[in-house]
Amino acid sequence: FGRKAVMLPSTLSTQGDVQKLAEEGVDEGAVVFAEEQTGGRGRFGRKWFSPSGKGIWMSVLLRPELAIQHTPQLTLLTGVAVCRAIRACTGAQAGIKWPNDLLIDGRKMCGILLESTVEDHEVRYCVAGIGVDVNFDKHDYPEDLQHIATSLKIETGHPVDRTALAAAILTELEHLYFLYQKEGFSVIASLWEALSVSLHRKVTITNPHGVIEGTTVGLDPSGALVVEKQDGQRELIVSGEVSWKS
Numbered sequence: 232f233g234r235k236a237v238m239l240p241s242t243l244s245t246q247g248d249v250q251k252l253a254e255e256g257v258d259e260g261a262v263v264f265a266e267e268q269t270g271g272r273g274r275f276g277r278k279w280f281s282p283s284g285k286g287i288w289m290s291v292l293l294r295p296e297l298a299i300q301h302t303p304q305l306t307l308l309t310g311v312a313v314c315r316a317i318r319a320c321t322g323a324q325a326g327i328k329w330p331n332d333l334l335i336d337g338r339k340m341c342g343i344l345l346e347s348t349v350e351d352h353e354v355r356y357c358v359a360g361i362g363v364d365v366n367f368d369k370h371d372y373p374e375d376l377q378h379i380a381t382s383l384k385i386e387t388g389h390p391v392d393r394t395a396l397a398a399a400i401l402t403e404l405e406h407l408y409f410l411y412q413k414e415g416f417s418v419i420a421s422l423w424e425a426l427s428v429s430l431h432r433k434v435t436i437t438n439p440h441g442v443i444e445g446t447t448v449g450l451d452p453s454g455a456l457v458v459e460k461q462d463g464q465r466e467l468i469v470s471g472e473v474s475w476k477s
C-alpha cells in the first residue's frame with residue numbers, strides 16, 4: 232500500500248480525492264494524505280476537525296471482493312491496523328471503541344470512516360479514511376472537543392513523527408488486509424476483541440432503528456456486535472453509536 236501516494240497541502244476531504252482516483256481506475260492501496268482538510272468528514276455526517284500539520288489525514292483505496300453485508304469486517308480491520316500501528320510506534324495504550332474509534336483513557340484520538348461504493352448489489356470499492364490527532368496541544372482544540380478528544384502528543388508527552396506513523400499504519404493495514412483475504416475474518420475478530428474497550432460492558436446503543444440497552448458480549452462471524460439484552464435475547468448491531476457509564 233502507498234506505492235501510489237499523493238500529498239496535498241490542503242483539500243476538502245481526502246475521501247473525495249481517493250474516490251476520484253478510484254473512478255479513474257487506480258489500483259488498490261493508493262493513498263491521499265493532506266496537511267489540512269477544509270471539509271473533513273466524520274461518521275453520521277459529522278465534521279472532522281483537521282487543522283494543518285497537527286494530524287494524519289489520509290484515505291486509502293481498497294478493492295476487496297466482498298459481499299455488502301461483510302463491509303463491517305473491513306471497518307473493524309482498519310481500526311485494528313491503526314491501533315496496532317499506534318501502539319507499536321508510540322507505546323500509547325490505545326484501545327478500540329466499537330466499531331473503530333480509537334481512545335486513550337476514554338478520550339478519542341482517532342476516527343475511521345469506511346465508505347463503500349456499491350453497484351448492482353456489489354461492492355465496487357471502499358475508501359478507508361483515517362484521521363489521527365497526532366501533535367495537537369490542548370489549546371489547539373475548540374472548547375467542545377477539549378474534554379472528549381486527545382492527541383498522541385498530549386498522551387505521550389512528546390511530539391510524534393507523523394511520517395513514521397503513517398508508514399506504520401499503511402504497513403499494518405496491508406498486512407492485515409492480506410491476512411484477512413487468506414484466512415478470513417475470524418483472526419481479525421480475535422485481534423479486535425483483544426484491543427477493544429467496549430466489550431463486556433453495560434451499554435446503550437443508538438442507531439436509526441432506536442435505542443438498545445444491554446451487555447456487549449463479542450463479535451459475530453459477520454462482524455456485527457452482539458449485545459445481550461436484559462431479557463437474555465441477543466441482538467446483532469451493525470451500525471450506531473455505543474455509550475457507557477465509566
Ligand code: BTN
Binds near residue numbers: 244268270274279362
Ligand atoms: C469519525 O470518527 O467520525 C471518522 C473520522 C474520519 C476522519 C478521516 S480524516 C481523513 C479522511 N477524510 C475525511 O474527510 N474523513 C476521514
